[in-house]
Amino acid sequence: MTQVFTGAEQGLALEVLNLATTPIAVFELRDDDENRLRFVAGNRRFAEIFDDSRLRSGRSIPRLLDSITRVVARMSASDEPASVVVPDEAGTGYLRIVLQMPERDESSGPRRIVAEFQRLDENESDWQDLRSQVRQLQDLADNSTALMYVKNPRGEYTIVNRYFASLFGRPASEILGKTDHDLFDATSADVYQEHDRTVLESETAREVEEPFSQMGGETDPDADRRWLSIKFPLLDDSGVPYALGAISTDITARKRAESAATQAMHEAERANRSKSAFLSRMSHELRTPLNAVLGFAQLLGESELAPEHRQNVSYILEAGQHLLTLVNDVLDISWLESGAPGITTEYLPASIPIHQALEIIRPLAKQHDIEIASDLHGAIDISLKADPKRLKQVFFNLLGNAIKFNRPHGAIRVSTKQMDGTLRYLITDTGNGIRPEEIDSLFAPFERLSNAVGIEGSGLGLALSRALVEEMGGRIGVLHTAPGEGTSFFVDLPIADADAAQVMPIAESDYEPGDERLLETARVVQIEDTPANLLLLQEVLTRMGVRDLHNAASGSEGLDLIRRVRPHAVFLDLNLRDMSGAEVIAELAKDGELRGIPIIILSADATPARMADLRSRGAFAYLTKPFDMRLLKSTLVNAVQVRS
Template identity: 50%
Template sequence: MSSAEALGRLKQAAFDAAPLATAIFRNEHAGGLVFIEGNKEFDALLRGIPSTDSGAALSHMVAATVSTTSEPQTITLQLGDHQGAYRLRARTFSSPGDPGEYLVAQLRALTDQESTERDLHSTIQQLKDLLDNSTALMYIKDLDGRYIIVNDYFARRFGMNTESIIGLTDHDLFAGPIADVYRENDNMVIRTCDSIEVEEPLAIMGDRTDPDEDSRWLSIKFPLIGDSGRPYALGAISTDITDRKRAERAARDAMHEAERANRSKSEFLSRMSHELRTPLNAILGFAQLLQDLPLSPRAAESAGHILDAGNHLLSLVNEVLDITWIEAGAPGMATAPVRAIEAIHQALELIRPLAAAQDIEIASDLHGALHRYILADTQRLRQVFLNLLGNAVKFNRAQGAVRVWCELREGSLRFLITDTGPGMSEDDVQRLFTPFVRLAKDADIEGSGLGLALSRRLVEEMGGVLGIEHTAPGEGSTFFVEMPLGPEPKDEVPATESGIGTVVIPGGAEATILHIEDTYANIRLVENIITGMGDLNLVSATSGRSGIALARQISPQLILLDVNLADMSGVEVVKQLQKDERTRRIPVIVLSADATPARIKELRGIGIRDYLTKPFEIHHFALTVRNALAVP
């Protein structure tokens, strides 16, 4: 064997003994790299590719990425069924006597750590443009909490440059308690391999004091997962939501202040209602008693004026209280399927005497409401119809007319009320439903300007609509109330018959009534009414405690109770009476100037017999008392 052959074999042995996959290529420039030869490690690397294609495949892959410098490059090669990351180092050389240019390339598979570092570097490079153009903090930390990358906004926000932040931790930058929060949230993401969205305290670089509770970041933190399936870093986006938090706090404070103001207003109006109703009870009550006495014509006329003025004031108090009740959400109002004809029929029966007194004809055709049911609160709907019918009579011309009828609509029933009054202009219509606003031409007619506004609110609370179908100067007005249709109730309660009957105590025996009231005028009024009823004894107590003691002592057949006593509330009186075996079965009728639905519901809920609102109508009071006494 010649020395040249021996040297060639030695070179080949050395080539094959190289620990890295090594290959030689000829650089054809325009034709690219042409595979010449590879060592054993290289052959092992290419086992997944058919031998005829291996050189060409690798030549193409290497040519696409290789540089003819000595600087190593990291590449990903798809070799048959295997994909892997490799460190590629390539260098050019020439052979003596051969003008061609050659290239030797070595490939080394990356370790897990090197692969992770490569993944991280790739991620950083891909995100950098996005990070630097964001108006939120965007950053990546390693598993030890050191900042690997921060965007330009992060650096500007804290008055530093990005290079000076890299390698630092939150504890190097922020106050300890704040840094602890950040680190705890980071650890949760790394431990669970799951992203989180969390509010975090906002800190200012170098500020060692706690920020106010509204200074917050909204941080989205997520793990960066490597090929091994384990997190190798943590990414995060933090947005300053301080302005939003302060706006939310301001909105909450405003809402709480509005609720407080509304409660204060409701309490004030409730108290004022009570204070007004208490003397009105005496005024109207004694005026009714006067009318039952033989009076001179002048005295009878005076008593009538007292009743008219008192009733007008009472109507105003009721309307203000109803407006307040609706503003509080109309607690206690419950709509249910009711007879469509009931409320309008009752309102017509009550309004006909007023119309007859003013020579106003009322014509009604309610066939459209027969055998139909609507979703409503009958008492409140009757109140609405009374207001509309009352207006149609009051604001009508002499010897005018009111027409009432119904129209069936899709899913609803419309009630229409037409008058022959003066009608209204478009400007008047725009102001008609504004509380306390009265039209100029109505100045001589009694009213508060609340009725229509209240009626519309009541109808809307019941799911209906109240409006004007037609009006014009000289053409009268047509109002409508449209209510949703409802199903026929399974257990229908028979319609209430109008009129008031008389109930007599069985056997005509005397009964004792205990009246607990601390206002002298109201005590005297009830005494006069009970005296006029006959066969009844009345005992009065001016405080809750003395009333309870008397009830235990005399065992009355009925207790009349005021709610707002000086020493204790009527609610507490009822509860104490119900705890005592001697008094728990005695029926209690509450006589109160507190007409708020919440208080009425509260008292009815604890088992009272009835609730009469002051001022009460004497005939109705007497009937309620006799009904309570007639029940065993």
């Protein structure tokens, strides 16, 4: 027993304590030491149970002192003795600690607490209940594959489970009573301590990610390991936190999986950006020469030609249109597969897209002696939320196939009907039908049916149609087909709610009428760096009646020209040798007098994202090469009307 008292009176007091048959200890509580309980002395019986040298040297028994401190915090000198039950140091039984706080003068120094320790008898119900509860809790903690631990408000570990000790290769006795700064590297310990402080101050549980650290400050070979820690305050009867509990789970594998998924997503996004850039470039490279081929062929077709030469021109136009259709379908399929926005939906009358497609296809049907009958009563007063141009493209593909695969002097029937919130379009032909084993491959890209020999086509039309319809929330398929019985295709689209019809825009024609005489006095600037396309548009505009046309082969030259002549409209290519068309628009937007000039984009880049971007920047219209001469003329007339 270490002697801690000096003087006859203190020695006599200690001797009195030593006469007691139960363990007794004296503690003091200093107000200027954050109310931290400090061991003063214990009698001989106390020394038989506890090593008082550990208590005095600071290597305290955390659970003992913390238990006493919690009780003392609620005591005053006038209180009756208080008690608390705790496990003994060996962990084999339980002690009841009876605490008393003698009265003292304000000048008598730190408050003293006398603690008497009574070992619970194994036959006592308190002992049995506590042992059962603690064993259950200990078994629960020790069989967990997560770290489970408790720290007192000073950050000292008071409880750790078996997994905690085994993971770090230290016995629990070397961990209890230590702080994070005693055990781990300073950086990790600071993180742990800050999280503990936040939980205790807020008195609420928190879920936090924490770095993994080896004990003893050793370098962790697995530096990216992480814990997910659930930290929560343990509250006494008065609601004051007396400790912090925590459960920490190793989430390294999950974090690595998330990192790999993020990396894969970034790679996919990069690949999509590269693909989109490639498609944009290919669109430009393929459609630019086609613009010249089809444009000059159309001009030749309008000239006085010998019959055999006119026939040759028709062959050029037919082949060019077929190639353009193939290019458009390939690019559309690629854009949709790469996740690029392929459609722009709006509310529209259900009968408009199919009606427009029928009007376009009727001359072709008449040329092939195919009768078309349509009944669109099922679509009356029905509205859809769809992309009108894309939906018309789908119907045009289906009607075109119904003509190509029909028998001589055949027929096509088009009808609509409502079906449980869905509008069904039905297109039936009287052709040879499809063999059952070929139906599954009907909508696959580049697949050609056995009965398609000698029939022009790329095998992309139905694949693209399915992708577009599904983008609009619908479905497309074959309702019925059999060899010799023809084929019925259906397109199902969800019907929009009744309120949508009230705000639905009125459908407009692709070619708005205008006063074409305005072109005779209009000043027009063309900015184009491809000589063939520059000459083509010049010839086309001249035939339309434009007399005041100015040409520029670069963006900077075009800007100077616009500032000088103040045109009524500008045709602008996007891929110029010195600057992009978007940069030209941005420069014009800086000048208040030039900002209102209508800019008509005329580009071989037909990507939907590019078109939407330029429109958002203030372009009046976006026309793609090869251009439709009627659409180009109506667009120019409307632009001049705006400026006049």
